[in-house]
Amino acid sequence: MRRQSLVCIGFSLVLLLQVARSQVFEVPMTDGMQLFKGNTHTHTTMSDGDSGPEEVARWYKSQGYRFLVLSDHNVFTDPRTLAGLVDSSFLLIPGEELTSRFQKKPVHVNGLNIPGFVPPQTDSTLLGTIQKNVDVVRSVKGVPHVNHPNFGWAIDEATLLQVKNDRLLEIFNGHPTVHNHGGSGHPGMEEVWDHLLTSGMRIYGIAVDDAHHFKEEFGPSRANPGRGWIVVWASGLDADEIMRNLEAGYFYASTGVELEDVQVSSRRMEIRIRQKSNFGYRTEFIGAEGRVLLQTEENPAVFELRGGEKYVRARVKDSGGFVAWVQPVFVE
Template sequence: MKSTKLKFSTLTAFLSLQLFLLNACSEQAPQTSKQWYKGNLHTHSYWSDGDEFPEMIMEWYKSNNYHFVALSDHNILAKGDYWIELPERELYQNAFKNYLSKYGNDWVVHKEDSGRIEVKLKTYEEYKPLFEEKGKFLIIQSEEITDRFEDKHIHVNATNIQELIEPQGGESVLEVLQNNINEVLKQRQETGVPMIPHINHPNFHYSISLEDIIQLEGERFFEVFNGHPQVHNFGDSAHVSTEEMWDQINIAYLSKQQPLIYGLATDDSHHYHEIDSKWSNAGRGWIMVQADSLNTTSLIDAMEEGKFYATTGITLSDLRFENNELKVEVQAEEGVHYKIEFIGCKTGEQEAKILNVAEGNTAIHKVDPEMLFVRAKITSDKPHSNPIETANFEMAWTQPVVFEKE
C-alpha cells in the first residue's frame, strides 16, 4: 500500500510539475513568438504614375529586407488587361531592356510599332507567386483612392482591399475624406476581410487641415512621414507639421473618447531610376510591425493595437509598454549618437510637450495617471542616405500609449 501511495504521490507531483511548466510556457509564448516585420504601405508602379514594372519593384523591396509591401496605385487595382506605352527617354528604354532580359519573352508580353514599345503589365495574381514566401515576404493588394475637392488633393490608402473603390467625392474636404474612409470600412464589414484606410500626406498642397481630420470618424491611421519631396511633412510658417498635427488630433480624439490615431512612415515611391531629393524614391520611410506571423490579419490586428513604430532608418531592438512604463531601446550603430524624447499631453491641457529627454540608446518613461497620452521620438546624428525636405538625419516614432488602470 505504501508503495502504491508513493507511486501515486510521485506521479501527482510529476504531473503538477509538467502542468506548471506548460502554463509557464504558454504565458510566455505571446511575447517570444512575436516578431518584427518591416513593410511599406504606399508604393506606385506603371499601373498608375510609377515608372517601373511591379516585378522589378517587388524585387527591390524583397532584396532590401522588407517583409511586406502594399502596391497602392491611384484608383486602380492590378487586374485585367492593361497596356502601357514606354516613355521614349533612353533611361526607360534601357530599364525595359533590363526587365526583358531578366524575365524573358515568354513572360514579358510586348509589341513594337514605329519605334514605340507597348507592354502588357502583369496582374497582382500573376506576379504575386514570384515573390511571396511564407514567413518571409508578403504582397498586399491596395489602392490609393485619389479624390479632390476644388483645388484640394485628397488621398486615402486602402490596405488589403478586395474590390476597387471609386473616388466618392463630396461637398467639402471633410466630406470627401469621410465618404472614402466609409467605403473602405463598408467593404471590410461586408467581406469580413481585415482592411484599413489611412490618410496620405495631409500637407500635400496643404489640402487636408488639422480641423478636417479632427472631425473624422473611423480613421485610425495617417502618415506622419511621407517620402515624397512635395508633401511638406514639416509644415511652414502658416501650417503645422504632421507631427504636431498628430498630437493635436489625439488630444481631440481622446477628449471625445475616440480611439487614438497612429502614425505611419511611408516612402510613397514613384521613381526607381533617378535617385535624388527631387524624386519620390523607395526606402525613405517604413513601419516595423510586431505581429504573431506574416499575414494580413496578424499585421492589421497588430497595427490596430498600436504594436508598431514608424522610421526613416532607425531600428529598435526593444519597444514595450508594460506596467505603465514605456521602454525604448535602439539597435545602436557604432559611432552614432541617439536622443530619445518622450512627448505627451496632460489631461485637460491642449498642447503636447517634451516630458523627458534621454541621450543614448535606451530610455524608460513612467506614464502617470494624469497623462492623456505619451509617445517617443528617436533622432540620430546619422545622415539619411537619401533625404527630403529637412529630414537630413534618421528618425523614428513610437505610437502613443495611454495610462492603463490595474
C-alpha cells in the first residue's frame, strides 16, 4: 500500500512538472522596434489648464517627448492647427477627455486618436456611464482609457471589472488629488490592476501627468507636467501603430526610471535598466493577486517561469523613489 502511494505521488509530481514546462509566455512582437516616449493626458487653456495648446506642446517637445495627446475636458484641439510643431521627432495625436458624471461621481474617459469632438455620455448607472463613454470612443475608431478611478473615490474595482472593450487604465496619474495609492478603505491603483488581471481581464497600466500647471510654481500641490509617461515600442512615429501597440501592451509606464529594453522569450523575461549615475534599482516580478514572485537588485533583472503563473509583470523602483512598470505578459 505504501509503495502504491509513493508511486501515485511520484506520478503526480511528474504530471505537475510536465504542466509547468508546457506553460510559456505569449511573446510580444517588438523585435526591431524603437522606443517612443509620450503622454496621453494633459490640459491647456482650452479647458482648465493655464497655458495655451502651442505652449503646452512646446514644453513636451523641448523635454524629449516624441508624442503627445492634448486631452482637454470635452474639447477637441485639432493637431493640424499646431502643424508647425510636428516633425520627424514629434507627433501630436488628437484626443479629448470625455468628462461626465454619475450623481456626484466624476467619470472621465480619454479618447485617443479620435477624428474630432466626441460628446460625453451619461446613463442611469455608474457602469453605464463609463461604458457609454468607452463605447462612443470605440464607435469613432478611437482608443479609450479610463482615467484616475480613485479621483473623488468615483469608480470602484467591482465596477471596473464589468467594463468592456477598455484595454488601458491609469495606474499612475500625476495630479495631486487623484489618490493613486488609495486610502480611506479604498485600494491603490496597482492593487486594483492586479485584481483585474487576476480575474482574467487583459488590461494595461499607463502613467500620465494630467498636467494643468505649466506656469509659476512647480510643486507637490500643483498639477505640473513631467510626472508620469509611457514609452511605446513601435517601428516608427505613427499614431495608428502607437495606438495598436499600446493596446497590445507593447510599452512601459514610468515616473522617472528608464529602461533600455525588455526581452521576453518563451520562458524568460529580462529587463535591462538604463543606469542613472550611482542610483540603485530593485525589480519586483509580480504575478496573480499582486504576489511578488521574485525580487532582485541585479541589472539586467531576469525572471524564469516556474509554472502556475497567469501573468508576470514587473515594477522597477530606483533609490530616488521613481518607478517603471513593465506590462503584464500573459502565460499560455
